[in-house]
Amino acid sequence: MTEQSLRWAVNDAWVLTWRNLTVWRRVPAYLVFTIVQPTIFTLLFRFVFGGAIPVAIPGGYVNYLLPGVIGQTAAFATMATAISLAIEAQKGVIDRLRVMPIARSAVLLGRLAADGFRMLVTLLVIIAVGYAVGFRFSGGVGAALGMIALAEAFGLALCCVSMFIGLALRQEEAVQAFGLIWLFPLTFVSSAFVPVQSMPGWLQAFAVNQPVTHVINALRALALGDTRVTPMGDNLWLSIVWIAAIVAVFMPLAVRAYKRVS
Amino acid sequence: MTAPTNAGDKAIVVEGLRKSFGKVEALRGIDFAVQRGTVLGVLGPNGAGKTTAVRILTTLLQPDAGRAFVEDHDVVREAAAVRNVIGLAGQSTAIVDELTGHENLEMVGRLHHLTRTQARARAGDLLAQFDLEDAADRAAKTYSGGMLRRLDLAASLVAHPAVLFLDEPTTGLDPRSRLAMWDVIRTLVAGGTTLLLTTQYLDEADELADDIIVIDHGQVIAEGTAEELKGRIGGDVVEFTVPDRSRIDDAIAAIDTLGEGDPVLDRHRGQVAIRVGSRGSEALVETVRRLDAAGVESAGLSLRRPSLDDVFLALTGHAAAAVADEVTA
Structure with missing residues (x-):
């Protein structure tokens, strides 16, 4: 790739990122989805279920909950990624972009960058809401930033999965239905809201070994400190391996699905 | 290449x-x-x-x-x-x-x-x-x-x-x-x-x-x-509308042998078109006479050059607009 074409590829991705973020800013429903929904989730679990879920963590359930909500939200935020791409493929928007002499990578990178930014806003909102209802970081600033970075990286990896699903299915309703099928079990059958030890044995086997649990355990260790009740153990490097593996599998699949949209 | x-x-x-x-x-x-x-x-x-x-x-x-x-x-x-x-x-x-x-x-x-x-x-x-x-x-x-x-x-x-x-x-x-x-x-x-x-x-x-x-x-x-x-469908078209839709079959019967090929009928609009080749004015007069003899009232009787609609119909045997989505590709 020459320097010129690299510059253009960056330009194209940036223009489409700007486009996606402008649309997001101007549609109130998207803002609600990004900010209000995670706020409600945080408050719901904190006050409705929180009292019934016993955890032996300093500061109580809210400290256990918040990294879980963050992990879950990062995963669920990718639904919007799949839906936007499906709609664009269905309406022919992607076709029109492909007829222009733009970099092949621009549509996917523009989507990733915009949705990554959107996700960051959501994560910061959740942390702010968390602070208002008793959550506190206790591992230091570096670890707190590390937690946000890990959540963001995991969210972007799942964005690749969602890009593939959106472009492969190309139908809003199908994407929505399918999104619920994989995202709900993946996020709820994990350590996001309850300790996995409370689940029946056969479910525990899945919960303990799936990526969301590793990521959320790592988020917790970063947020609350690497302690006996929230040990980091193998969780950080397992999370990084999972993230790398998900990107390595689904990015090429998404690119292939993008080329096939027609 | x-x-x-x-x-x-x-x-x-x-x-x-x-x-x-x-x-x-x-x-x-x-x-x-x-x-x-x-x-x-x-x-x-x-x-x-x-x-x-x-x-x-x-x-x-x-x-x-x-x-x-x-x-x-x-x-x-x-x-x-x-x-x-x-x-x-x-x-x-x-x-x-x-x-x-x-x-x-x-x-x-x-x-x-x-x-x-x-x-x-x-x-x-x-x-x-x-x-x-x-x-x-x-x-x-x-x-x-x-x-x-x-x-x-x-x-x-x-x-x-x-x-x-x-x-x-x-x-x-x-x-x-x-x-x-x-x-x-x-x-x-x-x-x-x-x-x-x-x-x-x-x-x-x-x-x-x-x-x-x-x-x-x-x-x-x-x-x-x-x-x-x-030009490929050769010649002119006589066209008229039958305001009383129930008489449309009578109108068809009356002018049946007049044109080249079957008359084209748009039942919804009550419109009938007949390809008449180069016998334009003669066919126009004959149409008036036959419809009159059959007692069918007509409106907007005209002689015109063929439209692309006529061409499409002559080429494909079906009207352009009336075809349903057969392939959505």
Whole structure:
């Protein structure tokens, strides 16, 4: 790739990122989805279920909950990624972009960058809401930033999965239905809201070994400190391996699905 | 791969193009060429294969067999070069509803690697040219159907394409917006752009195209100028309307042996058309006499040159507009 074409590829991705973020800013429903929904989730679990879920963590359930909500939200935020791409493929928007002499990578990178930014806003909102209802970081600033970075990286990896699903299915309703099928079990059958030890044995086997649990355990260790009740153990490097593996599998699949949209 | 030796002054050359979707043969080997600076009307009902042909020519689909060249570039092997010289517009799919008209065009300019200043200037020019200046800073979702199509067309022209593809640019528009769109397209063509226009409306092809190809079931079934195509069905048409729809069969019976071939009937509108060859005025008088003898009242009796509707019917055995979606490809 020459320097010129690299510059253009960056330009194209940036223009489409700007486009996606402008649309997001101007549609109130998207803002609600990004900010209000995670706020409600945080408050719901904190006050409705929180009292019934016993955890032996300093500061109580809210400290256990918040990294879980963050992990879950990062995963669920990718639904919007799949839906936007499906709609664009269905309406022919992607076709029109492909007829222009733009970099092949621009549509996917523009989507990733915009949705990554959107996700960051959501994560910061959740942390702010968390602070208002008793959550506190206790591992230091570096670890707190590390937690946000890990959540963001995991969210972007799942964005690749969602890009593939959106472009492969190309139908809003199908994407929505399918999104619920994989995202709900993946996020709820994990350590996001309850300790996995409370689940029946056969479910525990899945919960303990799936990526969301590793990521959320790592988020917790970063947020609350690497302690006996929230040990980091193998969780950080397992999370990084999972993230790398998900990107390595689904990015090429998404690119292939993008080329096939027609 | 070199272009065919006869390419020379041709903006588009298509040779033996085939494409199937599963068991459906959307294109069964079509050939045609478009001279630089002219308008080719690709005419056919829904599902005839028009859109498939446009998608191949604009590098969105790969053909199963055959070759196609746009401005001497192979659409498969030199897709990137093709994308540099073409524009595609049609059913306003390039427009982002939440962006303003100006932002939409500026974005397309930036994607064509204009600088910010250039992109802004070009957007302003196009908005003026397409009579959208007053709506320039309004979100596109507030635009009417006609305005959206014009904005979409403007978006396809940002980079001054040598060859423009318009895929059913007026489908779904009200008659007034349609006429406005025709004006815009005529201006464009006067500027020297080569245009390939697909349409299911025969009057549209008649109005805008220099040459016409008629596609049905993935094959070119006729080609020529509008006049040549009309000439092919030979002679004039006598047409009249039966206001009392219940008498329409009596009217048919009365004039049954008068024309060449079966009379064409539009039951919904009560309209009857008969091809009468060169016996125009004689046939007109005879029609009046026979309808009178049968006691059938008629209105709007006229003798006219054949329309492309008549041509399409004569060529395919079915009316252009009446065909349901057989293939949605």
